[in-house]
Amino acid sequence: MTTIAMVAGMIPAVFASGAGAAFRAPMAIAVICGLVASTLLSLVFVPVVYSLMDDLREWLAPKLAKLTSVTPEDRIPRREG
Structure with missing residues (x-):
């Protein structure tokens, strides 16, 4: 509304x-x-970029979760000695 008022004034x-x-x-x-x-x-531009970044996050989240997940074998303490 402020922009419309300024444009109308100019x-x-x-x-x-x-x-x-x-x-x-x-x-x-x-x-x-x-x-x-x-x-x-x-x-227009900011919401579109936000939506694209959100889609990218949703696409990457499962891939990153697989890379950083801990398998059950990793949880078993190892005995050395």
Whole structure:
């Protein structure tokens, strides 16, 4: 909601004319594009990467468990001497 408010507030600066408009319009476009990009990044990219990492963890967990498991033979104390 904050991003929408900021983008809506910057739209008049994009279409403004008058003193300083040539400087403000590109700045407003950069701000709008940055806000949209960061919003999409946080709402789409981060959850997708989290889901992929979770799937990778679920895929690797059984394989790692086999590598680190202790067999019954390993539990029997050995007598030396």
